[in-house]
Amino acid sequence: xxxxxxxxxxxxxxxxxxxxxxxxxxxxxxxxxxxxxxxxxxxxxxxxxxxxxxxxxxxxxxxxxxxxxxxxxxxxxxxxxxxxxxxxxxxxxxxxxxxxxxxxxxxxxxxxxxxxxxxxxxxxxxxxxxxx
Amino acid sequence: xxxxxxxxxxxxxxxxxxxxxxxxxxxxxxxxxxxxxxxxxxxxxxxxxxxxxxxxxxxxxxxxxxx
Numbered sequence: 001x002x003x004x005x006x007x008x009x010x011x012x013x014x015x016x017x018x019x020x021x022x023x024x025x026x027x028x029x030x031x032x033x034x035x036x037x038x039x040x041x042x043x044x045x046x047x048x049x050x051x052x053x054x055x056x057x058x059x060x061x062x063x064x065x066x067x068x069x070x071x072x073x074x075x076x077x078x079x080x081x082x083x084x085x086x087x088x089x090x091x092x093x094x095x096x097x098x099x100x101x102x103x104x105x106x107x108x109x110x111x112x113x114x115x116x117x118x119x120x121x122x123x124x125x126x127x128x129x130x131x132x
Numbered sequence: 133x134x135x136x137x138x139x140x141x142x143x144x145x146x147x148x149x150x151x152x153x154x155x156x157x158x159x160x161x162x163x164x165x166x167x168x169x170x171x172x173x174x175x176x177x178x179x180x181x182x183x184x185x186x187x188x189x190x191x192x193x194x195x196x197x198x199x
Contacts, residue, residue: 029197039198047190054186055179068164074154075171078147085143097134101144102195109196122193129189132172132182 022123030116042119050126057130 025042032039082101092098109115151168158167166174176182 032197034198043190043193043197047193050186050190051183054176054182057179057182064170066164067166067170071158071163071165072171074150075166075168078150078154081143082147085140085147089140092136097137099137099140104141104144105196115197119193119197122189122197126186126189126193129172129176129185132169132176132185 023120026120026123027116029119030112030114046123046126050130053130 025046029039029042032042086100089098089100089103094100094103109118154165155168157163158165158170172185175185
């Protein structure tokens with residue numbers, strides 16, 4: 001995946017082609033319902049490619065060295081807040097009165113166009129992560 | 133709507149807003165706040181972390197699009 005995108009970055013036409021392919025893939029994947037084999041395959045393929053790229057990558061870290069301790073702490077506080085509320089909702093039954101993130105997000109994934117859009121965003125997020 | 137549901141949703145909304153504010157603030161000139169790219173860059177600095185982050189991303193897709 002990375003070499004294709006790296007080449008695409010140097011050629012606008014190739015970039016557009018990759019973008020169209022990603023959107024087309026997302027559109028197709030957006031038609032697959034959860035708990036089905038096609039949905040499994042459509043999600044497995046980019047995940048497997050992503051893990052293969054992560055294992056083979058020799059990219060140096062992009063962390064800037066002058067970040068403050070409080071600058072990191074703020075992100076950890078967010079992670080802790082989400083974890084506490086999520087675990088609390090799960091312990092209390094993950095029901096209407098105690099919704100988890102999944103309970104709140106799932107209705108947004110139902111219509112095919114929305115599902116395709118979220119799938120494309122997920123792929124984009126994966127690509128962004130591969131560049132860190 | 134119940135109080136606990138409203139409270140839980142309020143916390144999630146607050147977290148989303150905090151992420152947006154922090155992400156924007158981390159890109160201002162002269163700031164020493166870590167950006168999201170710094171956070172994931174640090175997590176991905178070693179191969180184990182990079183693979184773990186990628187598995188986390190994969191799980192996210194699996195959770196929402198398959199299960």
